[in-house]
Amino acid sequence: DIVMTQTPLSLSVTPGQPASISCKSSQSLLHSDGKTYLYWYLQKPGQPPQLLIYEASNRFSGVPDRFSGSGSGTDFTLKISRVEAEDVGVYYCMQSIQLPLTFGGGTKVEIK
C-alpha cells in the first residue's frame, strides 16, 4: 500500500496570510499517461470531504483561486494564498493511482 504522510499536523493562520501543507507519498504518483494521481480535500467541521485539487494541480469546479496545488513524483504541496475564515477544517491528501486508496493523516487549519 502507498503511505501518505502529511505535515504539519495543525496550522493556526491569521486571516489574509498564506498557508502551506505538505504531502509525501511512499511511491511515485506519476502514471505512464503523464498524469499525477494526487488529490486534495477539505473537510469542514461536521461535513463530508470536498474536493479542492485533482491530479496534483487542477482546481475543481467552484474552488476559489486562492487554493493551488503543486508537486510531482512523491512530494506535493497545497497552498492557500490568503486564508479566509471559511477555510477552517481538516485538509487531506489522497493518492488515487492504485487501490487501496490511501489518505494522509490530515492537517487541521484554524484561524488565529
Add this chain to the structure above:
Amino acid sequence: EVHLLESGGGLVQPGGSLRLSCAASGFTFTSYAMSWVRQAPGKGLEWVSTISASAGSTYYADSVKGRFTISRDNSKNTLYLQMNSLRAEDTAVYYCAKHSGSYWGVDYWGQGTLVTVSS
C-alpha cells in the same frame, strides 16, 4: 448537481449485521465506479471498498474482507454495503463516494451515515 444520500446506519451489537444504501442522482450512475470510505470518531479517512461501474469488479480493504460485501443496482442508481460480523472497530461514519472516471480519483462524497457497534 451530483447528490449522494446514504441511509441504513444505526446502533448494532457486535457480531450483528447492517446494510447501508446510497441513492445517487445528478449523474450517469452506470458510468462510474463507486466506493465506501469510513471515518472513525475523531480519526482520519479509511477506504473500505470499491465497485466498478458495471459491478464486474469489487475490491476490499483487508480489514473488512470476508465480512463486507459491496454491490450496486444500476437500475435503481443505488450503491450498497452489506456489513456482517460487525466489530467495535467498525464504528464510524460511512461515506458513499463517486469516482471521477480518471483512475481512482473521488470527486463527490455523500453526507455519511453513522454506524455504531456496541453492546
